[in-house]
Amino acid sequence: MDVKINKEGDKTLVVIDGRIDTTTVEQFQQATNKLMEEEHPDIDIDCTALSYTSSQGLRTFLMLQKSVMKHGGKMVLRNMNPQVKEVFDITGFSNIITIV
Amino acid sequence: MKKRFNPIKDKSSEIIEYLMSSPDIPDDEVLQFKLRLSIEEAVENVVRYAYDGGIGWLEADIHFDQNALLLTIELRDAGTPFNPLEREDPDINQKAEEREIGGLGIFLCKKMMDSIEYCYEDGNNVLTMTKKVNS
Numbered sequence: 001m002d003v004k005i006n007k008e009g010d011k012t013l014v015v016i017d018g019r020i021d022t023t024t025v026e027q028f029q030q031a032t033n034k035l036m037e038e039e040h041p042d043i044d045i046d047c048t049a050l051s052y053t054s055s056q057g058l059r060t061f062l063m064l065q066k067s068v069m070k071h072g073g074k075m076v077l078r079n080m081n082p083q084v085k086e087v088f089d090i091t092g093f094s095n096i097i098t099i100v
Numbered sequence: 101m102k103k104r105f106n107p108i109k110d111k112s113s114e115i116i117e118y119l120m121s122s123p124d125i126p127d128d129e130v131l132q133f134k135l136r137l138s139i140e141e142a143v144e145n146v147v148r149y150a151y152d153g154g155i156g157w158l159e160a161d162i163h164f165d166q167n168a169l170l171l172t173i174e175l176r177d178a179g180t181p182f183n184p185l186e187r188e189d190p191d192i193n194q195k196a197e198e199r200e201i202g203g204l205g206i207f208l209c210k211k212m213m214d215s216i217e218y219c220y221e222d223g224n225n226v227l228t229m230t231k232k233v234n235s
Contacts, residue, residue, distance in 0.1 A: 022112045022144055052133060054140045055204035065196050083133040090211045091204055092192025 003031040011042045017049040020057030028057065032064050041073035048079040058093055065097050076100055106157035108177075112147045115160055116140050124164035124171060126233045134212040135171075135231065141205035142175055142227055150179025150225065169234060175227045182225060183218045185210075 001018035012035060020028050035043060043064075053061075061077075068075045077099045080088070088094045101122055105115050119125075119139050125132060146158050159176040184206045190199075209216055213229040220226070 021140060022116070052136065054137060054144075055208055056144075058204055059201045062196065062199055062201060069196060083130060087137070087208065090192075090208065091190070092194070092199075095193070096196035096199060 001027060003028060005031065005034070011044055012038070014043060014045040015049070016045065016047060019052040020050070020060070021052060021054050022056060025054070025056040025060060029060050032060060035064060036067040036071075038073070039071050041068050041071055041075070043068060043073065043075040045075065045077045046079060047077050047081075047084065050080065050084055053084055053087060055091075058087065058091060061093065061097060074098070101163070102159065102161040104157055104159045107155050108147050108151070108158045109155065110147075111158075112140070112143050115143045115147075115158060119143075119160055119162050119173060122162045124162050126171070128233075131231070131233065135173075138209045138212045138229055138231075139173060141209050142173075142229065145184055145205055146175055146177050146179065146225075146227075149182065150177045152180075164233070169232060171231045171233050173229045176224050178224050181220050183220075184227070185216065185218050 001016070001020060001024035004015040006013045018024065035041060065075060075098065077097060080099060085099065088097065088099060103118055105111050108115070116136070116139050120132070120136055125135060143158070150156060156177060156179055161174040161176070162172070164171050187203065187206060189207050190203045209229060213231050215230045217228045218226070
């Protein structure tokens, strides 16, 4: 799994490539920790190459969403594959995280 | 095929890959996704919680019934008796602020598999999950 984070003006662009599972979740958490320190974050996450997430990945997305809300910002997840989207749908995460 | 892993501390990935590499796993990406997710959540549940400190064993068994077209995955451990199916399902209609971090793993197994059963047998926790495979 690979996480790339780029700043473009006020926007933070994140690209996730691979699986978020028991072996990679810590790496994903560490990468997103930096995003939790920002005020008024504007985070755009490209999930085109995110092939899988377990509940541990969902937890990290939830923590990130809570942090973004607390800091008065916004976060969008884009281009999820249907299987990953189903995991977000089943767990109700599609209702609390913006997915386009 | 069946294998006993001992000890299981930090062995989640090895146990998951053992089950996913079985010839009984169907050659279907969507089904593989659901099976991997269910296996990971169920295995993690044992590795993290069954034994205090993770010192203990887990037996992973996978087999396919050709007549019933039914794939069965069984996890057995000798840890603290615990029925994960008794845990209340998370409320999926809560707002982000109210959602708790946790309780999603076994819920996902329930949703991804066709059946999931727990029993305590001969001093062991036994979790059995099945999925119908239309070949």
